[in-house]
Structure formats: structure tokens, C-alpha cells
Amino acid sequence: MFDKILIANRGEIALRVLRACKELGIPTVAVHSTADADAMHVRLADESVCIGPPPAKDSYLNVPALLAACEITGADAVHPGYGFLAENARFAEILAEHNVQFIGPRPEHIRLMGDKIAAKRAAAALGIPTVPGSDGGVSSDEEAERVAREIGFPVMLKAAAGGGGRGMKLVRAKDELPAALATARAEAKAAFADDTLYLEKYLERPRHIEVQILGDGKGRAIHLGERDCSLQRRHQKIWEESPSPALNAAARDEVCETVAKAMRAIKYLGAGTAEFLYDDGKFSFIEMNTRIQVEHPVTEMITDIDLVAEQIRVAADNDLALTQSDVHVHGHAIECRINAENPVSFRASPGKIVHYHPPGGLGVRIDSAVYHGYTIPPFYDSLVGKLIVHGKTREECLMRLNRALDEFVVDGIETTLPLFRALARETDIIDGDYHIHWLEEFLARGTMTP
Numbered sequence: 041m042f043d044k045i046l047i048a049n050r051g052e053i054a055l056r057v058l059r060a061c062k063e064l065g066i067p068t069v070a071v072h073s074t075a076d077a078d079a080m081h082v083r084l085a086d087e088s089v090c091i092g093p094p095p096a097k098d099s100y101l102n103v104p105a106l107l108a109a110c111e112i113t114g115a116d117a118v119h120p121g122y123g124f125l126a127e128n129a130r131f132a133e134i135l136a137e138h139n140v141q142f143i144g145p146r147p148e149h150i151r152l153m154g155d156k157i158a159a160k161r162a163a164a165a166l167g168i169p170t171v172p173g174s175d176g177g178v179s180s181d182e183e184a185e186r187v188a189r190e191i192g193f194p195v196m197l198k199a200a201a202g203g204g205g206r207g208m209k210l211v212r213a214k215d216e217l218p219a220a221l222a223t224a225r226a227e228a229k230a231a232f233a234d235d236t237l238y239l240e241k242y243l244e245r246p247r248h249i250e251v252q253i254l255g256d257g258k259g260r261a262i263h264l265g266e267r268d269c270s271l272q273r274r275h276q277k278i279w280e281e282s283p284s285p286a287l288n289a290a291a292r293d294e295v296c297e298t299v300a301k302a303m304r305a306i307k308y309l310g311a312g313t314a315e316f317l318y319d320d321g322k323f324s325f326i327e328m329n330t331r332i333q334v335e336h337p338v339t340e341m342i343t344d345i346d347l348v349a350e351q352i353r354v355a356a357d358n359d360l361a362l363t364q365s366d367v368h369v370h371g372h373a374i375e376c377r378i379n380a381e382n383p384v385s386f387r388a389s390p391g392k393i394v395h396y397h398p399p400g401g402l403g404v405r406i407d408s409a410v411y412h413g414y415t416i417p418p419f420y421d422s423l424v425g426k427l428i429v430h431g432k433t434r435e436e437c438l439m440r441l442n443r444a445l446d447e448f449v450v451d452g453i454e455t456t457l458p459l460f461r462a463l464a465r466e467t468d469i470i471d472g473d474y475h476i477h478w479l480e481e482f483l484a485r486g487t488m489t490p
């Protein structure tokens with residue numbers, strides 16, 4: 041096992057990793073920017089190192105500073121959390137060159153899945169169905185038009201290096217295509233320093249279903265069921281649940297087994313998530329994330345498996361203690377990502393939390409790094425925390441969610457709590473009858489009041 045783990049992240053995920061380390065008996069090192077000197081992950085870690093000024097590029101993305109922090113503290117492993125350097129293959133290689141273990145997949149797999157075109161090709165070669173689209177990047181407007189004609193409008197333009205819901209453009213008709221290509225290329229170049237685009241059939245009413253897996257890097261891999269992340273705003277998930285209300289046992293087994301088999305074939309190491317759109321009874325792969333995901337607690341609640349602890353164990357031992365028969369799904373879990381934003385305009389609302397009272401009780405989990413009197417800095421994402429609720433059935437889970445949302449008090453800043461209170465009472469949500477565009481359509485109706 042590792043002697044000391046440096047957590048190269050902040051906020052709730054830094055705290056989440058820290059908790060797993062403590063339970064495994066591994067000393068921790070927190071790193072922080074000057075804006076985060078009072079952060080909870082800094083307070084709870086065994087040691088902490090300031091790695092730079094507030095902008096992420098100068099601190100949480102500052103590789104030399106992170107290497108120096110490892111050296112000063114004697115950390116022999118780094119957990120990257122999600123975001124920042126979590127999917128940076130070069131970072132994993134640099135750590136290895138300095139005899140520090142990156143807690144995550146091998147660089148080759150990070151690199152493969154980070155290129156969404158290569159990832160789709162790899163998935164197809166492994167027998168995983170993908171969304172119909174161009175075979176690789178489109179090099180000219182003529183090629184894009186030919187592919188669009190073949191698959192039929194509407195189409196989605198996507199950046200090969202895209203992520204975080206950015207770098208996507210819907211094109212409904214042929215005459216919109218040239219302008220959309222020009223804008224998408226410019227945006228991709230500016231955001232990801234790579235203007236490679238590919239084309240996909242735009243699916244009108246699919247669900248987003250993803251499969252959590254763990255691999256030992258030697259050809260053994262298990263799945264931990266699926267998550268339904270169809271409630272999204274601007275292609276970003278805000279509510280995730282498991283099991284998916286849209287799948288029957290046969291569909292669930294099909295997608296989960298397909299992914300586990302593919303991961304065995306590539307000898308995948310660590311935790312990963314394969315993402316699909318599910319429409320008309322068909323799964324189509326869109327991408328794979330080679331890291332722990334924001335919504336991982338949903339899976340933990342229904343399996344009682346600590347995914348972060350498993351990431352650490354498999355990175356240290358190159359072995360997976362769990363087998364597929366150790367995974368027993370029980371009950372239902374829902375996660376709400378509560379942001380420091382106005383619940384109608386979604387304008388960011390950083391600032392001081394003057395009163396904080398999180399809900400509690402049976403089946404309620406809060407993953408958050410905020411506290412009474414904490415000031416949310418304006419430099420990073422606006423996540424206040426994640427409320428995760430478990431129930432024996434989906435019905436019980438929803439009742440508990442309503443109760444927990446009503447108890448939750450965060451004063452001094454605006455939060456999206458009122459949005460979740462409204463969602464949990466919507467008939468379509470209660471019935472589990474929603475798709476990836478449902479939330480945008482709901483918001484467009486304008487029934488939410490601040």
C-alpha cells in the first residue's frame with residue numbers, strides 16, 4: 041500500500057478522497073491555492089502545501105508545483121480526483137518518471153479515451169455500438185455535408201478534444217452547416233487547442249446511461265451497474281440516479297456486460313465509466329471517462345462499495361479484490377448537484393455562506409466541502425455540494441429526497457436548491473419519464489420562480 045497520498049484537487053472531491061485514505065490508514069497531503077487556505081480539505085489533511093495563486097493554471101494545474109509538493113512531503117502516490125489533471129496522460133507519465141504513482145488508468149488508456157474519435161473507433165472495434173456518424177474527423181465542409189446527408193439531419197458537430205459538455209453544436213438543416221462548422225472549429229481551437237471536429241446523428245429523445253467499471257489492468261474487470269444521468273442543462277448533468285428507471289433487467293445486463301467484456305479485452309486499470317445514449321431500446325456509445333466521476337456516490341449507495349478506496353487499492357496492488365458476484369445492487373439512489381447559482385438565470389453566486397444546515401437522517405449523504413461561514417471563491421466550479429439519497433425503492437428515495445431538500449438550508453448565497461425542490465415534485469420525474477432534453481424544455485416553460 042502507499043505510504044502517503046497527495047490529493048491533487050480541491051472541494052468536495054478532495055475531501056471525498058481524503059476520507060477514503062483515512063479509512064485505509066494512509067496519511068494524506070492536501071494541496072491548495074492561496075484562495076483555498078481555509079478550505080476543509082486543507083484542515084482535515086495530515087499535511088498541506090500551498091501550490092500557487094488562485095487561478096487554476098497557476099495552482100491546481102501547476103505540474104512542477106505538484107511534483108515539488110510530492111518531493112517535500114514524501115508522497116508516493118497522487119489521486120487526481122475529477123477535473124484538473126485527472127485525464128491528463130502526460131501528468132500520469134511525468135509522475136511515473138519521478139517514481140510517484142498516478143492513481144488512475146495507464147496513460148495509454150487516458151490518451152485513447154481523451155480523443156473522442158479514437159475512443160469511438162476503439163469502442164466499435166471492441167464490439168460496442170456507437171452513435172452513427174463520421175468515421176473519424178471531418179477534414180472539409182464537403183466531407184461534413186456528405187456524412188450529414190448519409191446519416192440524415194439533424195446532426196451534432198463535436199470537438200474531438202471536447203469535454204464538460206462543451207464543443208458541441210446542433211445542426212438542423214443543410215444550409216446551417218457551413219456557418220456551424222466555422223464556429224465550431226473556432227470554438228474548439230480556442231477551448232481545446234485542437235479544431236478537429238466529427239459528426240454524429242443528433243438523437244432527439246435519448247436517455248444518458250453510463251456504466252461504472254473497475255479493472256485490474258491484467259484482464260479482469262467488473263461492472264457496478266449503470267447510472268441514468270439524463271437530467272442535464274447545457275449537456276451537463278445535474279441529477280443522476282441508479283438503477284435507471286428506463287431499463288429492464290435484460291437491457292441493463294446487456295450494456296453492463298458489453299462494457300465489462302471490452303474492459304477485460306483492453307486490460308483496463310482502475311475506475312472508469314462508459315457513456316451511452318439509449319434510444320428506442322438501443323445503446324450507442326458516446327465516450328468514456330477514465331477517472332472517478334462526480335456522480336459516483338449514486339453507485340456507492342446501491343452497492344456499498346467504496347469506489348475511491350477500490351481505485352487506491354487497485355493502483356497499489358495491481359489486483360482487484362472484488363469479483364462480479366460481490367456486487368449486489370440494492371434499493372435506489374438519487375444525487376442532486378447543488379450549485380451556487382441563481383436557480384432561474386443560473387448566474388454564479390459565489391460568496392459567504394452565513395447559515396448552513398445540511399439535512400441528515402437515514403439514507404441521506406452529503407458530499408460537500410462547505411461549512412458555516414465558508415466563502416465560496418469565484419475562481420473554481422460553483423458546486424456547493426452533492427445531496428445523495430438512498431431508499432429501498434425509487435418511491436421511498438423520492439420521498440426522502442423531498443424531505444432532505446426541505447431540510448437543507450444554505451443562506452447568504454443563491455443556490456439551485458429551489459430547482460431540485462421543483463423537480464422532485466414534477467410528474468415526469470416522479471414517473472421516471474424524462475430524456476436528455478427534458479430539463480431544458482422544463483426550464484423554457486418558465487414555471488420556475490426565483
Ligand code: ADP
Pocket residue numbers: 171196202203204205206208240241242243244248272275276315317326327476
Ligand atoms: P462531454 O465529453 O462534453 O461530456 P459527451 O459526448 O459525453 O460530451 O456528451 C454530453 C451530453 O451531450 C450527452 O449526455 C447528451 O446529453 C449530449 N449529446 C452528446 N452526443 C449527442 C448526440 N449525438 N445526440 C444528442 N445529444 C447528444
